[in-house]
Amino acid sequence: MQDEEKLILHRRPRILEKAGGRNIKSSNIPYKIIVFTKDLVHTLIEAKWRTLFLILMLTYFGSWTFFGIIYMAIAWIHGDLKFDPITGNRINEIPCIMNAKTFSGFFLMSVESQVSTGYGTWYPSNECSDAITVLIIQLVFGLLIDATIVGIVFQKLIRPPKYSHSEFSKHAVICQRDGKFCLLFRVADFRQTRSIDSKIRAYLFEEARTKEGEYLGKRQQRLKIQDSGRVFMIWPQTVCHVIDENSPLYKYGPMDFIDGRFEIIVGLKGESSYSGHTTQARASYLPHEVLWGYRFLNIVTFDDEAGSFVADVDMMDETERVSMPQCSAKFYDMKKKLKALEEKKLEFLLKNSSK
Template sequence: MDQLGNHESRAASWERTIDKLGERNVQFLNLPQRSLKFLKDLVNTLVEVKWRYTLAAFVLSFAVSWFFFAILWYLVAYAHGDLNFDPETGKRMGDGDLPCVAGATTFMEFLLFSIESQVSTGYGTWTPTEECAEALGLLTIQLIVGLVIDAAMVGIVYAKMVRPPKKISNMKFSKHAVICRRDGRLCFVFRICDTKHQHAIETKINVVMLQSHRSLEGEIIEKYERNMKLENNGRVLIFWPVTVCHVIDAQSPLYDLAPKDLLESKFEIVVTLSGGTNITGQVNEARTSYMPGEILWGHRFQNIVHYDKEHGRYVATNENMDATEAVNTPSCSARKLAEVTVNVKNFLNDDQHKEFEKMESLAEYHDQEDDSDSDNGISLKNMSGVTIPFMDKHRA
């Protein structure tokens, strides 16, 4: 546990691009006309911002339109003389026999008339008359503006309701990744679980290592991307918690990584999962990342899926999502392991070579031929004098 805690503290001290919840840890500064760019793309801005800001924007748009057209109605009535009255008789002194808006004489009444015109299908105390042609044009414009705001609100609210959430809270990634042997090869493995089956269509996983890189010309490239090829080209069926495997071969960026390097290396492995839902068909995405201190060498994930004969279905124990167990694993890099394997095969005679090929891995060969301990764990020694160190599962 102390070793795991030490790994985690080191991981937390290094800069990461993507946090464990998938949020991007990147901030852009001094962007020219940043606010103007958001306004130019107003639809996407309203869809992406939080609900309270979207609803506040629509409430404000309705209020502004009501006040704006109330002012226009007031000016139309003022120009027509509908607000001038004889102080003695109290009769209207404006042009024509009828006012432009019957019954409205104050700004508050014009505001209520503006709201009534835009949101209702009929009039009460205040009604437009056929006296003013400009009143007819203004009423038409206000109705069109009201319909545009209504349509925009319905469309944006619908888009927000059906869009994929920014955080796929039901998508779970294992807290740690592990490096262990599979079929005799060192592999980088992590586990994922889609509890609500949100990525049911064309699920694809992409893994990239971010690390500083010096070019041949001496240029330092921060966060240089190196793809990590996955089994089945990253396509998985997430019916239950599944492990995703990257074989550490000669093309892998982890090919020269040894256990001791995990305490000194600075890199970040970013995992991106994308897929469409079987309800809306929209593609959503979940992300996480692993720092060197979050990678456990010589561990593998425990099996958490079993078949329940009583109910006739498979059962996954999600609370054990992060459970791992220590296993015998070479404590050298994949490159060193490949070189040693070639040397051993070249040294053995035909009969020994055939016997060697029958074994699943070098660790199995070790378990059958040599159980001696060494300071670094368990070692396999062959007649060529080559020593292959292993992580001892009883000491990990």
């Protein structure tokens, strides 16, 4: 039974994959091909490398084939493909394309011309100006293809990565800090490529309906992070969201983090200290991935022998159980207020009784 419950929890739909990728797909986009073709350059830059290489190969092959057919058509019009049935020799002594008798020859002529190989076997003669004109057009067209490809590949190589090498803890935890309920999660930048102007944001996505029963989809609410979300990524950081009366999690108790239907999405955005590029990392926590009554263990220590601080990466997700009220922050605050009122009332009664 426990295995079935774990399987159900694992299959719960999530907006963001655990690794940070979006779990959202668009369908029925009108004129999808036209929309992507109009912005072809950016479409190719955003495409995967294998898709880009396939498109480049098809572009080159299509260009060679197209001009090979043009050369063959010119030769056929010029009569270069007519041969003496007895001797087998070409009727025209000087053809438009030298040594080209089949489509393979014209195709190789097209390839050699566009990539500047120049074996010297297939080449245009001065017999017809049409072949020379097509050759010039192909050379210009080939240069345009090369320039476009170089620009696209260069942009893909120098652009900042979509996601950094930062890593979030597998679980978030809820514990008390100075008597306040806090949501904590841990983030680390193992490559130390982003150490300036890093900022963390967190959002709560939960299903919402109006009083009339209208389904509003996933409502987005921002979770306020301590220190305005700014962190200095010199070692793994434990990020804190205080669950107070302004927090969307204020009314959530332990059971809501077991079978609730919401999702907490966190993101880290910053700049690399080496290149200045802006990069980002994202993660998602479903209710069952938030541990109630736990806190993260300290993983940063000072090594006296090495004379430096050491962050134990293997302990990134290590937690320990702590004492925690089994109620929501809202109910806990109400109990504290009622207790304070009772104490004042008792104090008032004691003062009056002494008189």
